[in-house]
Amino acid sequence: MGRKITINPITRLEGHGIIDVFLNKDDGVDRAYFRVPELRGFEKFTEGRLAEEMPQITQRICGVCPTAHHMAATKALDYLYQVEPPAAAKKIREFIYNVFMVEDHALHFFFLGGPDFVVGPKAPKSERNILGVLKIVGMEVGKKVINMRRELRELITMMGGKVIHPVCGLPGGVSKAMTDAEQRQAVAVADRAVEFAEFSMGILDDVILKNKEYVDIITSDAYTHKTYYMGLVDKNNKVNFYDGMLRVVDPDGKEFAKFPADRYLDYVAEHVEPWSFIKFCYLKPVGWKGFVGGKDSGVYAVAPLARLNAAEGMATPKAQAAYEKYLEVLGGKPVHFTLATHWARLIELMQAAESIALLARDPEIVAPHVRELPSTTPKEGFGVVEAPRGTLFHHYQTDDQGVITKANLIVATQNNAARIAMSVDKAAKGLIKNGKGKIDEGLLNMVEMAFRAYDPCHGCACHSLPGEIALKALIHDATGEVIEEIMRP
Amino acid sequence: MPEHDPKIVAMFCTWCTYTAADLAGTSRRTYAPNVRIIRVMCSGRVDPQFVLAAFEHGADGVLIGGCHPGDCHYQEGNYKAFRRMTLLRKMLKQMGIDERRLRLEWISASEGDKVQRVIDEMTEELRQLGPLHIQESVAAVETPAYAVAAG
Amino acid sequence: MSKPKVAFYWCASCGGCEEAVVDLAEDILKVVEAVDIVFWPVALDFKKEDVEKMADGEIAVSFINGAIRMSEHEEMAHLLRKKSQYLIAFGSCSHMGGIPGLGNLWNREKIFQRIYKDVPTLPENGNGIYPQTQSQVPEGEVNLPEFFDTVKTLDQTVDVDYYLPGCPPTPKLIMQAVNAILEGKLPEKGSVLAPDTALCDECDRKESKPEKLLIKDIKRVHEVIADAEQCFLAQGIICLGPATRSGCETLCINANMPCTGCFGPTSRVKDYGAKVLSGIASIVDINDEDEAARLFDEKIPDPVGVFYKYSLPSSMLKRKNMGDA
Numbered sequence: 001m002g003r004k005i006t007i008n009p010i011t012r013l014e015g016h017g018i019i020d021v022f023l024n025k026d027d028g029v030d031r032a033y034f035r036v037p038e039l040r041g042f043e044k045f046t047e048g049r050l051a052e053e054m055p056q057i058t059q060r061i062c063g064v065c066p067t068a069h070h071m072a073a074t075k076a077l078d079y080l081y082q083v084e085p086p087a088a089a090k091k092i093r094e095f096i097y098n099v100f101m102v103e104d105h106a107l108h109f110f111f112l113g114g115p116d117f118v119v120g121p122k123a124p125k126s127e128r129n130i131l132g133v134l135k136i137v138g139m140e141v142g143k144k145v146i147n148m149r150r151e152l153r154e155l156i157t158m159m160g161g162k163v164i165h166p167v168c169g170l171p172g173g174v175s176k177a178m179t180d181a182e183q184r185q186a187v188a189v190a191d192r193a194v195e196f197a198e199f200s201m202g203i204l205d206d207v208i209l210k211n212k213e214y215v216d217i218i219t220s221d222a223y224t225h226k227t228y229y230m231g232l233v234d235k236n237n238k239v240n241f242y243d244g245m246l247r248v249v250d251p252d253g254k255e256f257a258k259f260p261a262d263r264y265l266d267y268v269a270e271h272v273e274p275w276s277f278i279k280f281c282y283l284k285p286v287g288w289k290g291f292v293g294g295k296d297s298g299v300y301a302v303a304p305l306a307r308l309n310a311a312e313g314m315a316t317p318k319a320q321a322a323y324e325k326y327l328e329v330l331g332g333k334p335v336h337f338t339l340a341t342h343w344a345r346l347i348e349l350m351q352a353a354e355s356i357a358l359l360a361r362d363p364e365i366v367a368p369h370v371r372e373l374p375s376t377t378p379k380e381g382f383g384v385v386e387a388p389r390g391t392l393f394h395h396y397q398t399d400d401q402g403v404i405t406k407a408n409l410i411v412a413t414q415n416n417a418a419r420i421a422m423s424v425d426k427a428a429k430g431l432i433k434n435g436k437g438k439i440d441e442g443l444l445n446m447v448e449m450a451f452r453a454y455d456p457c458h459g460c461a462c463h464s465l466p467g468e469i470a471l472k473a474l475i476h477d478a479t480g481e482v483i484e485e486i487m488r489p
Numbered sequence: 490m491p492e493h494d495p496k497i498v499a500m501f502c503t504w505c506t507y508t509a510a511d512l513a514g515t516s517r518r519t520y521a522p523n524v525r526i527i528r529v530m531c532s533g534r535v536d537p538q539f540v541l542a543a544f545e546h547g548a549d550g551v552l553i554g555g556c557h558p559g560d561c562h563y564q565e566g567n568y569k570a571f572r573r574m575t576l577l578r579k580m581l582k583q584m585g586i587d588e589r590r591l592r593l594e595w596i597s598a599s600e601g602d603k604v605q606r607v608i609d610e611m612t613e614e615l616r617q618l619g620p621l622h623i624q625e626s627v628a629a630v631e632t633p634a635y636a637v638a639a640g
Numbered sequence: 641m642s643k644p645k646v647a648f649y650w651c652a653s654c655g656g657c658e659e660a661v662v663d664l665a666e667d668i669l670k671v672v673e674a675v676d677i678v679f680w681p682v683a684l685d686f687k688k689e690d691v692e693k694m695a696d697g698e699i700a701v702s703f704i705n706g707a708i709r710m711s712e713h714e715e716m717a718h719l720l721r722k723k724s725q726y727l728i729a730f731g732s733c734s735h736m737g738g739i740p741g742l743g744n745l746w747n748r749e750k751i752f753q754r755i756y757k758d759v760p761t762l763p764e765n766g767n768g769i770y771p772q773t774q775s776q777v778p779e780g781e782v783n784l785p786e787f788f789d790t791v792k793t794l795d796q797t798v799d800v801d802y803y804l805p806g807c808p809p810t811p812k813l814i815m816q817a818v819n820a821i822l823e824g825k826l827p828e829k830g831s832v833l834a835p836d837t838a839l840c841d842e843c844d845r846k847e848s849k850p851e852k853l854l855i856k857d858i859k860r861v862h863e864v865i866a867d868a869e870q871c872f873l874a875q876g877i878i879c880l881g882p883a884t885r886s887g888c889e890t891l892c893i894n895a896n897m898p899c900t901g902c903f904g905p906t907s908r909v910k911d912y913g914a915k916v917l918s919g920i921a922s923i924v925d926i927n928d929e930d931e932a933a934r935l936f937d938e939k940i941p942d943p944v945g946v947f948y949k950y951s952l953p954s955s956m957l958k959r960k961n962m963g964d965a
Contacts, residue, residue, distance in 0.1 A: 004779075004780050016712075020780075020782050022777075022779035022780050030778075030779045031777070031778070031779050033777065033782060035782065035784070037710075037712065037784050037785050038652075039709075039710075039751075039755070039771075039787060040652050040709060040740045040743065041740070041743045041746070041751040041754075041755065043754055043755050043759060044743070044746055044750060044751045044754040044755065045740075045742040045743045045745060045746060045751070046742075047754075048583070048745065048942055048944075048945065049742075049942055049945045050860065050941070050942050050945060050946070051862075052860060052861055052862040053900075053945065053946075053949075056900065057739060057742075057949075060654050060656070060738070060739040060740075060807070061654060062654050062655060062656075063653075063654040063655040063656020063657065063658070063659050063660075063808065064655050064656075064659055066654075066656065077862070081862070146665055146666065150663075150665050153663070157891070159895070160895060161891050161892050161894055161895025161897060162891045162892065162895075163663070164656045164659050164660060164663070164808050165656060165807060165808070166895070167891075167892045167895050167897040168895050168896075168897065170861065170862050171862050172862070175866070175895055175896040175897050176868065176895055176896040265760050265761065268761055269761050269762070269763050270759070270761045270762050270766075271767065272756050272762070272766050272767060272769045272770070272771070273769065273771075274769050274770065274771055274772045274775035275771070275772075275775045275777060275782045275784065276771065276784070277771050277784065277787075279755075279756075279762075281761075284763065371865050373862075373863065373864070373865065374862060374863075395760075401938070401941050402860075402862075403941050403942055408759045408760055408761060410761060536914070536915075536918060537911075537914035537915070537917055537918045538909075538910055538911045538914045538915060538918075538956070540914075541911055541914050541955070541956040541957060542910075542956060544956075544957065545956045545957065558927065558929075565927075568927045569921070569922050571929055571932065572921040572922065572924055572926070572932050573917070573918050573921040573922065575921070575929075575932060575933050575936060576917055576920070576921045576936050576940065576943060577914070577917060577918075577921075579936060579937075579940070579943050580913070580917060580943035580944055580947065583745070583942075583943060583944045583960070584745075584944065584957055584960050584961060585960040585961035585962060585963070586957075586961055621961065622961065622963055623957060623961060
């Protein structure tokens with residue numbers, strides 16, 4: 001029996017995460033476990049609640065992406081009451097949703113994932129944080145990002161009431177219409193968002209893509225997994241964050257399935273392990289074969305990398321152009337390089353920005369009629385959106401009075417959970433080869449990069465103050481005694 | 490197992506039910522000693538927080554007595570009492586407290602016999618229901634370690 | 641003179657309170673200049689051991705958000721209490737239990753059964769496995785914190801000095817609290833750091849709220865299109881404003897949705913849910929007993945969810961009684 005290294009806590013993502021690395025007697029890695037010690041029980045305590053309160057209740061799953069839950073829940077209510085929102089309401093919802101995608105993706109790229117790339121994985125650890133980013137790209141950039149996020153979040157407050165836990169979602173529409181003055185503000189901010197998206201792409205280009213070393217790391221085997229990929233697509237099979245059909249492609253890029261939200265039970269299943277509260281999703285028709293990739297394993301991925309694989313293109317022109325370049329550089333579809341997620345994220349940011357510029361200008365968005373009242377007896381509802389971190393499923397059953405009898409939630413990161421676990425395991429194994437067991441700081445960062453690319457849900461490490469990623473590796477011998485401690489810094 | 494002796498907290502309005510309780514006493518009507526009577530000016534004075542406080546401190550049942558509809562000394566107090574207690578009883582049911590533990594009765598000043606009957610009935614009903622165990626200390630609920638297996 | 645030390649920690653939390661701090665935007669730079677943040681797992685690398693090495697009371701203020709749901713939360717609450725001069729419950733979850741507090745209508749067994757066995761995405765009721773505090777994997781042993789039966793508030797776990805209410809607290813209230821701390825102008829211990837009046841007081845719609853408010857019917861929010869200017873209660877839509885503390889700048893009302901009570905009660909109320917239930921029952925103008933009962937059954941089928949949405953663990957009864965007939 002060898003030693004166990006416990007990395008606890010992981011930081012700059014979901015607050016509670018643990019990695020346990022088990023070494024064999026030759027100091028190679030037997031297995032690395034990525035575990036989530038968090039559970040609150042939403043699928044149970046929403047039973048007995050009023051269905052119309054679900055958008056506000058379920059969004060308390062996550063204060064970073066509440067808008068995603070709010071929209072998935074609201075759409076589930078549309079289905080539950082069989083009521084179609086008027087055009088203006090749909091556009092307001094889609095507008096709010098895309099604004100949210102821009103600001104959330106910006107947050108991750110600049111403050112979370114950014115340091116790994118803009119500063120570089122081999123840079124000194126003291127530089128691998130937002131301050132290091134600012135040194136390279138300048139203080140102006142920092143202010144630009146903070147202000148852009150603030151303006152975008154003000155738009156969500158304007159239409160949603162609160163930006164952290166919005167309130168506007170109702171079955172059949174939204175609670176308030178958009179005024180002309182609000183529309184003018186929306187257009188102005190949206191245009192700045194498109195510029196900002198181009199600016200962000202420029203940084204990616206200058207700092208990362210022009211650097212062959214970084215491109216080599218992105219395309220290296222240590223960070224490659226060949227799995228299935230899932231994402232929402234519109235009727236033209238282009239990426240859509242708010243609505244559409246779910247499309248799944250296999251590791252070779254061939255379409256494996258395409259289904260609407262209410263057929264999710266035919267395709268999505270979960271697997272439980274005793275060492276983590278999070279459940280691991282897999283494709284039901286393929287089956288659970290363990291933490292392995294490939295066509296025979298049901299493991300699949302969601303979020304930017306997956307969405308760009310599952311779709312046949314982007315829905316807006318600048319994003320599409322960026323997408324074509326992305327595929328050209330990375331050698332075509334499907335892209336299996338986990339670290340390419342950071343790039344995919346910016347392409348999505350571009351599409352979201354272009355979308356809000358279009359929606360804000362749409363004359364229909366200021367129409368006063370924004371609600372259709374329900375008239376049928378409720379029974380069951382399904383709502384799916386693409387959260388920044390992946391596909392989000394809400395499924396409710398109610399009694400005749402619209403009181404929830406059963407609720408099922410598949411929350412973005414769960415879809416990725418198996419692949420994250422595999423990524424961490426592979427990174428640990430790729431780094432810790434049979435040797436004298438000297439684990440250095442490089443291990444810690446390489447392992448971190450494996451999970452940070454996924455920007456796991458609850459990624460509330462929204463900004464980092466001076467300091468590095470908190471990691472402490474405790475090396476125990478077989479009796480459990482700590483024989484070495486490596487900390488960063 | 491010793492037979493459970495229920496504790497009932499009663500809140501009686503001074504104009505009707507409390508007077509009736511006095512009448513029961515002067516008429517030498519005996520009734521179960523399980524009730525502690527609190528005099529309030531009106532059944533409408535009974536704040537739901539009083540009911541919760543009674544349960545929190547160990548009451549097995551709460552009985553509220555007021556004037557018959559239409560006879561309230563303050564015109565509408567008893568209507569408010571009815572609405573509050575109806576909604577509260579519904580909420581208590583969700584909280585795992587049997588509806589029979591919260592009882593609202595209209596007892597006029599001359600109905601000493603009704604006071605006797607209601608208290609005796611409620612005491613017996615609560616005896617059958619058994620004691621209400623409200624956890625005063627939440628820490629008492631925790632068990633040290635768990636290993637829950639499915640199935 | 642060294643800067644005062646400050647710590648942030650999250651228990652069973654959604655991260656929204658952390659986001660609220662980030663939403664201070666440039667103001668956060670002023671905060672960073674004035675204090676030394678010594679522990680914030682979400683953003684910084686300091687670890688539990690660093691806090692353990694500190695002297696008792698070395699941290700000036702610790703802000704804790706999230707409800708106490710697991711053993712790890714309880715341990716951290718005790719540790720930070722020991723090492724801090726002031727402990728502030730930040731947000732509805734630490735203040736009153738919050739949305740996770742609705743779990744107090746069940747217990748661990750029931751919650752685990754739903755999530756790890758009964759949900760439709762677990763084929764054949766799962767593989768018969770539940771998460772364990774200790775489990776043996778082929779390579780060795782791994783641990784998880786213990787999931788309690790009952791959610792607790794922070795002040796049911798440790799002594800709390802102040803409360804910042806809201807789900808989440810607004811940046812304005814956060815800055816006011818931070819400034820009060822830096823200037824040494826904190827109010828009496830145990831205070832909630834928000835105005836002590838009801839929300840109706842700061843609501844733009846209060847002019848349309850009649851002095852004698854009486855309604856003949858109740859409307860659930862999805863059943864009507866609410867008038868954008870009239871008091872919600874006057875329209876028959878349940879709004880918890882009359883019993884809820886103000887200070888949020890009526891953000892929900894501004895989006896044409898009623899108040900759901902995330903700021904909790906004013907200082908004069910002990911049990912928030914009971915008090916707001918009392919208020920709603922009082923304004924229903926129906927004197928026929930059967931009619932009133934029918935209205936409540938039809939329009940308020942979930943009193944706990946409506947009245948104790950954020951505050952169940954802090955109520956007098958704290959949790960559902962699992963043993964009654």
